[in-house]
Amino acid sequence: MYALGNQMFFEDNPFETVKGRDDLNGLQKIRLLLTLNQSDAERNQINMQAVPILKDPHILAAAVAENRRVLTPLWLELLEKGKKDGSIKTEYIKELSELLPLINFWLMPSVFPATEEELYHKYHFVKEVLAYMGLPLYDDDTTAFTEKFITDITETPCGHTSMPENAGKIKEKGGNQP
DSSP: OOOOOOOHHHTTTTTHHHOTTTOOOHHHHHHHHHHHHHTTTHHHHHHHHHHGGGGGGHHHHHHHHHHHHHHHHHHHHHHHHHHHSSSSSSOOHHHHHHHHHHHHHHHHHTTSOOOOHHHHHHHHHHHHHHHTTTOOOOHHHHHHHHHHHHHHHHHHHHHHHGGGGTTEEEEEEHHOOO
16 A cells, blocks of 8 residues: 555656746745645545554654655755745754654554544644744645545544544544444
8 A cells, every 4th residue: 555655756756846846935836735645536445545554653754754755855955945035034944844744644543543633722733833943834725635634534443443533423424433
């Protein structure tokens, strides 16, 4: 499942898509990247199905290592461009390039169990911290996509597999039972 997600990423790499956009500054490229990545329904479906397998510490460690190897340099390149053009105002480019891939793991209920409300709270925390650090990534579009993803992941059986305390909420919300 994780390998399939990687293959899809490299076949339709949103970093490469935004890299060639000379009409956008660094921050705009990052926001577009987030929108492109989150609007890929097939990739999101595979990511949601992969959530439970990240409970395995070996798979999780491999996923973190792969994200560090692949995503950190891609983030660093975009962040450096934003710093250079003035759209990103931070002294923590390298640190943010390492942090951004880790945020996804922190928001996964199979890695850090959380209710839907707790995931929303974490997401808003991330938004505020990044903005404070000079990286205001989330605008209305990216916020809407991310909040929908949080709702989707907590309403699917794979989300509830990792969050047994929410198992009864599926029926209450009218979703499918696990």
